[in-house]
Amino acid sequence: MTAGDAPTPREAMARLTAALTDVVSAHRAAGGGLLRFMEVCGTHTVSAFRSGVHSLMPEGVKLISGPGCPVCVTAQRYIDALIDLGRREGVTLTTYGDMLRVTGAGGSLELARSEGADVRVVTSSMEAVEIAAAEPDREVVFAAVGFETTAPATAAAVLAAQTRGLGNFTVLAAHKLVLPAMQTLLADPNLAVDGFLCPGHVSVIIGAEAYRPVVDSHGSPCVIAGFEALQMMEGILHLARQVVAGEARLENLYPTVVGSQPQPHAMALIERVFQPGDSAWRALGVMPESGLDLRPELAPFDALARFDIVLGEDDDPPGCRCGEVITGQCEPLDCGLFGTACTPVTPIGPCMVSSEGTCQAWFKYRRHEMRKGAGA
C-alpha cells in the first residue's frame, strides 16, 4: 500500500472492530464474561453516540457512560441557589447554555428567565467579566460549572475581575474534579467496570500520571484517548487487550496532546483561585475534596459570601435513576421514567437535560433500540 492509499475512516474502523472482535473472542474462549468499559467524559459520550460507536461494538463489550457530564452532576441545591440569585433585584446571572433547563426544587433558569430574571447565556467566563465591566450597576454572577477543563477559565475570569477592580463580578463555584469521582466509583462494591476510557480534555490539564493511583491502587486499566470515534475505538481495543492479558496499565494514546505531567499554567491558575473542598454531586451525594471552592482571600468574588447564601439540601426527583445511570449500575432503559415521563422536552433527571447526558444521548440516538426493547 502506498502512502496515497490511506484507509477511509470506515475502513479504519472496520479494522479496529475486527481486532476488537478477535480480542473479545479470545477473552470469551478463556471463560471471560462481558467486558464493561466506562468513558468518564461527556464529550466522549456525545462523540460515541453521534458517530454510532455503540452500534459497532462487538458482542461481549459494552461502553458505559460515567459521571462526566458537568451539568448532570451539578447538585440541585446549586441550581436552587442560582434561581434564588436570579430573582434578586439588580442581579444578572451568566451561565453556559446547558444549565438553562436543569431543574432545581423551584424550577429552572429558563423558567426564572421567563418570569423576568436577567439570565444571559455566555460561551466563556470572560464574556461574563465583560458584562460586569460594561454594566457597573448590575451584580453579575457567573455560574461556574465543569471539570478541570473549565476551572482554569473561571480562575482567569476571577483574576481579571480582581485586576480590573470589578466589584460587581462574582462566581457561584460548582467546579468538580474528575479523579475523586473515579475513586468514589471504584470504592463502590456494586460497580462493575473493567477499565476506564479517560478524557482527553481533562487529561491535558491534569496530566496522564494523575490516573496512576486508579491503576495502581484499584487495578483498573486506564487508557487516555482522543474524542474522535476512531480514537475512542482504539482506546477500547487497548483496554480489552489489557484485560485479556491480565494487566492494569496506564496508556496514553493521545501523547501529542496529553503530557504525562499537569499543564503548569492551567494548574497554577486553578491553585491561585481555588482550593479543594467537599462537593455535592447530583444523585451521588457529597464526596470529600471532589470540588473546588474559592480561596478565602478571594471571598469578594464568591457569590455565596457576597449574597449570604447557604446551600440547602437536595431533593432528587422520585423515580429518577440518574445516579445509577452515571455510575454504570443501570441503563436509561431500566428507568421507569425514561422515554415516558422523562424526555428531552420534559426532562426530569439531569441526564436527560444536558446534551451530554447519557439519557438524552440514548433518547436522541438509540431510540430504535428503546422501541425494540418496548416490543413496539
Added chain:
Amino acid sequence: MSAPLDPHGKRVVLAHGGGGQLTETLLRETVMPRLGNPLLDPMDDSALLPTDGPVAFTTDSYVVQPLEFPGGNIGKLAVCGTVNDLAVCGARPSWLSLGLILEEGLDLEVLRRVLDSVAATAEEAGVRIVTGDTKVVARGQADGLYINTAGVGALRAGLELGAARCRPGDALLINGTIADHGMAVMLQREGGSQIESDLASDVAPLGGLIGDLLEQVPQTRFLRDATRGGLAGVVADLAAGSGFHVTLDQESIPVRAATQYAAEMLGFDPLNVANEGKVVAVVPAEHEQRALDVLRGHAYGREAAVIGHVGEVRDGLCDLFTYVGGRRIVQKPYGEDLPRIC
C-alpha cells in the same frame, strides 16, 4: 418642505412610524426609491393582484441577531425565506409584503442597507414587494429591526408533492453544504474573536433552482427547505410523514471544513444547524441522476449531492450511516440546541 428625519438625519425616531409627515418622508426617501414598482406605487391600503388559478400563500417573521452577518442581512433573509417557502410548495413566487418593525434609535444607514438587500434579492428572485407597513417602537421594545414578509405565488399545474408520496428506493438530494447559515450567525454573535473564520451564510433565493428541478423532473415527490431544525428536522419529518425508514449517508452530506470545525468548537451537530439556501428533494430512483445534474447546473446547486435513500422498513425513523460506519438515529432537534460546555 420635508421634515428632518432627526436632528442629524441618522437615526429612526418614533415619529417615523406615526403615519404623519415623517413617515411619508421615510417612505419617499428610503423605501420607495428601492422597492417601487407599478403594484406598490399607488400605496393604497391593499395591493390588487391579477391572479388566475390556485395560489400558495405564506408568511414568516425575521428576528435574526445580528442584523447583518457574513453572507447577508435580515433583509435578504426575509425575501429568501418567504420565496423559498413558496417554491418548495411548487409555486412560482411572485408577490411579497414587507412589514417593518423598527426600534427607535436604529441607524438609518443600517435600514438603507437592509432595504438595498431586499431590493436586490427580490430582483434576483423575480418577485415584487407589492404592499408594506412600517411601525416604530420605543427603544428597548424591539431589537433594532424585525421584518415580516408574506408571499403569494401561482401553483404549478400537475404537481403532487408530499412526504406521503415517497416510496422505497427514492433518493434524497440536497443542493450543497449544510449548516453554513447557522454557524456563520453563531460565530458573528459570539464576536467571532475566538474562532477565526471566513464562513458565510448560504442565504439564497431558490425559486429558480427549484423551478428548474420541477420542470425537468416533474416526478419529484417531496421538497423542503432545511431552515430551523436543519437537515435533521427535514429528514425526521420526511421519515415520519412517509412512514418508511430513511437512511442518510454521512460521507455524502456536504459540509465545509470550516463549518464542521466551528460546529465542533461550539458543540453543535451540523445536521441540526439552520440553513437558509438549502432544499432537500426526494425523487424516484430512476430520476436521481437527472435531478442531480439539474441541481448542479444551477449557481446554488454546484455542490449538490445524493445524501440518502428511502428504505423499505415501515418504521417512520431516520438513521445516519456515520462516517466511521456506525449507525444512529436522527431526530428533530428539541428547541434551542444548546452549546456544550466541556
